[in-house]
Amino acid sequence: MKSKFFLSEFFKNNGAVMGSLLIGLVGFWLIFLIILPQLSMLDYSFRFNLPPAEQGGPKDVYTLSNYEHLIYGSDITHQTYNSVDLMVFVRTIIAAMLVTIFNIFLCYPLAYFLGQSKGSGFVRLLVVLLIIPYWINEILRAFALRIIFGDSGLLNETLMFLHLTEAPIDFIRKDIALYAGLGYAYILLMLFPMYNVIESLDRNQIEAARDMGASWMRIHRRIVIPHAKPGIVSGATMVFMLSAGALAAPQILGGPSSLWFTQLVYQWFNDSLNWQQGAAYAIVLLVSTIVIVLTVMRFFKVNMGDIGK
Amino acid sequence: MSSGVAVDLEDIWIRFGDFVAVKEANVAIKGGDFFSFLGPSGCGKTTILRAVSGFLDPSQGQIRIGGKDMSGIGPNKRPTALIFQNLALFPLMKVWENISFSMEVTGASAKQRRKRADELLDMIALDGQGDKLPSELSGGQKQRVAIARALCANPDVLLLDEPLSALDLKLRQHMRTELREIQQRVGITFIYITHDQGEALTMSDNVAVMKAGVIDQIDTGHNIYDHPATPFVASFVGENNVFRGRVKEIKGNEALISTNRSGDLLSSISPSQVGKLAVGDDAMMFIRPEALQLGPAKKSSKTTISANVINEEFEGNSFSVFLEGDGGKSVKMSVPNGGQDKISDRGEVLSLHYNANNAVAMPAGELASE
């Protein structure tokens, strides 16, 4: 009833042609690109991987087996756990969180510095310097880190030249390159939302607090951080989701023995050609990351509307 | 130019959810009239204007323009043109493109449009400014461009939504005269929205005074000022001194009102309230500051008020004397500047006289908030 009212109102405001065009475009996006694909992936994840001939046949029934595989592996008796995949999952989530926290601490001082010192040419230069790596391809950035972290990369060469190490350190196998790469890849997505909110903070507030004798710590804790909270949470959400869902950086910088969860999904799709299994893993990734993000947002009392500012 | 087209509002109600923005509005605007809706902000006058221009549909009732029912006709199909409060000049178009926009949408050639725009620019004394952008014009010039843009559509009715509110005082006064002149020249119906009584009184043939969605009085400016129908109108339009009391006696169209402080006072009854005021009713009586005159103390007179002077202000062309009045409100008297240094001393007791014809009595009611 009410939505009917909205539609008639909408067409009155926009006219028949424009109204249909707008509704058509938004409807296509929402239904055919966002909602239905996710639902069909969900549906897929509950099905068996059948040859085309048997699809839609009597064997094509719903099953939990794809999800059970993540927990128990191929062991049908459910006696042992699929420790390899579960470990990859846990590691991915925890590492993504650590990368996020690392980025918060690394970016906050710079965001504050840039946000509060207005207009000078130096600041302008810094912003331009920030924007440049933003537009360099994710793969090329990972490649750059690989050059640095490689066995005979710049870092090892330097360390050996300084006699800090005798033999080259295998940064890649130890996953140091991967974590550095993930932190590197999305750092600006943390910085810019933070910078935007801090820039909108009235400088007088800080001065008033200082005037009343507040220490720097207290000014940040009571004034700047509460004001910057939407930006911090927004940036943290982006960094966490992108890190957990990263594929290029783990493929290029990850060690051979330790995988990222998205790589498992990739393998199910492209190597094993088991789309159903891959869809189930993707759903697990999607749901768990979203639950984590929503929990954090609720905890910090931040709305969805703050994301993307 | 098209001559006047009448606009009729018949039993118009406009609701937003539970909120009633306009209540039972019945207005008959004659063709070629300069008609104003006057009221404080939030009284529903802009809502009425948006209903006339077609941006919203009344919840109930009928709007007729030139006798034709307008329900279901969109704003782009109505013979009205609206001048917006912020003018809404298109910032990316040149002045002449702004003015001739209504021709552009009907597919007129650029040459025709330019010609018409130049004519209108001539009319508003902005000839040669057509190639500027609106941002390069002064406030008064923008104002005139907005008028020209609206007139270019050859509307039967021009609707103006507080178009002068953004201008400074001098320019505002100048534009009043100019608007009135334009209206008389083109001869179409103007419906003007304002919260400024000065604008309403100087320009309009007829004024409707609104309060919280209700039209209190529709009349000429003169009658509204001299014979307000309700305490709200009396206190909202112009300055007024209010005296509260009880009706003691009624004689024809005059009433004797017993007040707490000033004893019994004689007053004419507002023409629309004659017969509605009975002995014993709570009443309000209004006397304009300029209707009060200094005079000798005559204790027994029913048209004399005695009070202590609180203070006095010099206003250039007049003095304002404030005296102790009813319920914490002062009584204001206006005395023309005749070259004297001052009128009174603080604490002095003055006797103020008035003519009963200049006092208006009516049933007690809500006053306009200050």
Place this chain on the structure above:
Amino acid sequence: MKSDSLIRIALGAYLLIFFSYLLGPLLVMSLTAFNSASFPSVSPWACFTYEWFDVLLRDKHIRDGIYYSVIIGIGTVTLSVSMGLAASIVLTQVWPRLRSTYYTLIIAPILIPGVVLGISTLVFWDRVGAFLGVSDETALYGLFHNGLFLTILGQSTFIASYAMLVFVARLQRFDTGLTEAALDLGATHTQAFRKILLPFMRPAIASAAVLAFLASFENYNTTTFTIIDYKTLTTVLAQKVRLGINPSISSLAFIVIVLTVFAALVFEATHHNRKRKDAIAQGKVTPVKKGILPPFMHGNAAAFGLVALACVVIVMIGTAGKHDPQVCKADVREARMLETERRIKVLNETRALREQSEPAESTPNKPALAPSGAFGGVFAPTNLTEDDAEPETETPKGGSGAFDNVFAPTNLDTED
């Protein structure tokens, strides 16, 4: 006073670390594009060369990748900009209680992992095909399994959200009174949109389009699933980087970086100029009448940078044809052979010594590590595997012998 300078030093150090982390890798990568060593590295520096650009330009995979990336980019820009614009307009009008749900829905694609978007697009259109019962032969089946089609849809799903954000920011400053004024003057809704709202949105549309194109161009996570049998620049790059790297990728990165810097400087310079013009128009600044510099460069550091960059690029292109690293390479090869001989000698001596002292523990491989520790980075593997005349051939030739397996493989074994 003292604590103040301490803060300054701390801030400076912090800025230095931050920007080294951010820009350092890009700088190093750019430098490797000019080192003749066949493995991207800066130390040891072999010879200055442009040959990797040549290799890059002759790489058919990369050229194809760029071609398809551009096609997909154009498609994605068209689709995502129109969807984002429509969504932002609807957002301003949507019934208030529906608004937050609606906003959550259209912002969600930004947060959904790209991998998931790619998979869901792939699965969904496959199902649509199955649902419609189209067989393998029909055009529709081809469409639903066409990498370009699927990639455009998959990328637009989330790029439209980015575009939407750009439009929302601009729409907040739009006076809806302007549209009403146009309607009041007799315009149809379509005319009001085309003549009033669209011109107002033009700058936002331009920036959303640029943003969308760049986002599409560099997308990997979604594309790698939806592209099927086509390839884009990013998928080609990812494959190359995973399977083994050579400096031609560095040269590509260098070109991208130069283009980005160029674009950033152009933006800054015009921005500066516009602000200056406004200031002159408002009478705050007087225009410079005479000067050695052209007026657009006055007080404009970005314009200086732009001109300097242009000069450097011109010089580089100019010398590229003439610069011949062959002599240098021959020198390097000679030096390396001498080095190798010396090393073998040292090696043999060490081995002889060790065999004398503790003959039981000697293993054939272990001695190879010892000298590289002692001599630092001098004996980088790149010098051993390099082939001067034909940089494209990647197989190491004889002569490098036993050292091969020690140095090279780690760079190739990440993804197996």
